[in-house]
Amino acid sequence: MTSRNINFKHRVAVVGAGLTLFRSKLLETPQELAWLAAKQALDEAGLTLKDIDCVVIGSAPDAFDGVHMKGEYLAEGAGGIHKPAVRVFVGGATGVFVPIAAWWHVASGLCKKVLAVAEEKMSHAARPHTQYVFRYIWDPIVEKPLNPNLIWIFAMEMHRYMYKCGVKKEDIALVSVKNKRNACGHPSAQLCMPDITVDDVLKSEVLVWPVQLYDISPTSDGAAAVVLASEEEARRITDTPVWIKGIGWTLDTTHWTNRDLAYPEYVRRAAEMAYRMAGIDNPRKQIDVAEPYDPFDYKELHHMEGLGLAKKCEAPVLTREGVTQRDGDLPINPSGGLLGIGNPIAAAGLMKVAEIFWQLRGEAGARQVKKPVYTGLAQAWGDLMQAGTVIVMGV
């Protein structure tokens, strides 16, 4: 099911973005983190809370922050009081869904300026480990008796992808090396590792074979925010608005074991929806820079293929040839991604949108990609590995 109604009356722009540090065990409360990111995004846009019509909050499971009704709780921190405020939640895909929901607030003509904030605090509430939150997301009949954790289901997906495409662990480790090195240019980064090698990844602790410690992003606290505005307002606010050209999202079956694990259908469908809206028929040529979701190193490759940025099984080849490096022909995760900057779930997805915003404005500083960029993409993935969210932006 894809949207065919692409005759939207209102163009929507991103006019400011903000990001906190991504760290384990930050001392700020979730509300304080939400405000730090919101304030930075407002400052970048030259706006104050008074200018904002509506607030959209994104956050993954309540259990992470240890606050049920986290949407209302975070809305207070982000400045949503006495404004129309709503929280959206599609698991790990939430971060990119936040600007999608903010987009329809503006595209519908309902609001002119919307503040969109995503926050996650993963390192305090869930005991004994963040992974324990995921004990209660499974099919009660077939999966719960096996007591799965996310790492072992992704290990199965990674294994199937490796088998189907003939990919070696060494090829996959290159993604981790690239992103953890890229992260050194990012002031928010939790895992800047300038000297990391493929060998380091291959020698790191085995968690669930074939997944090792450095194949995975860390658990993090953090928040991100963007300000969206209607065309009229955007032109008043800035000379360099970044337009939202396409959005897409989709859901696959909760029974993930019934799927073809070698190829992310949920991303392909979400991307097709966004591409149709953005008028993109050859993403490999028309997308200049991309931030696909990389909580695991193999997922960057998997998602590049689902997004049509590489053919099936081609992403490892492009990676080996350096195409996806910051100075390559198709820079992938120049921010450092979740593997390098960190993974406060919803905030990590929105961080990717912020990165594309800064890249397209030429404001990414040490992380600015070498080639000129006009069109960028951010993507996230979540729920029971079934939700895909995609946003295409351009100048």
Place this chain on the structure above:
Amino acid sequence: MSSELFAALKTGRLIGSRCKNCGRTHFPPARRCARCGGEMQLEEIPKRGVVLTFSEVYVSSPAFTPPYVVAIAQFGDFKVPGMAADKVEIGDEVEWEVADRHGNLWYFFRTVKHY
């Protein structure tokens, strides 16, 4: 349809369901096809299958003793997740077997030995 599944396990059988409308299969058995909404009928899952993917778990909850192997195997038209009794490789032939686990009947995969 979990009661039907548990009843089948008691007689040493494993069942899934197939959509009468579009033919898609589902395990665990479901009353309704998630894709087309069609009615489903129960179907026996073939005894022998092939490993599609697996992982070896080294970090786990206290209910299990690592390392252990979990896999998804294809039995006829059915993809089934489960624990493997021993080490497996992708492409290995396996059979499902019903056994008592902590007082519950459940199934696991055993590699088919070719002598």
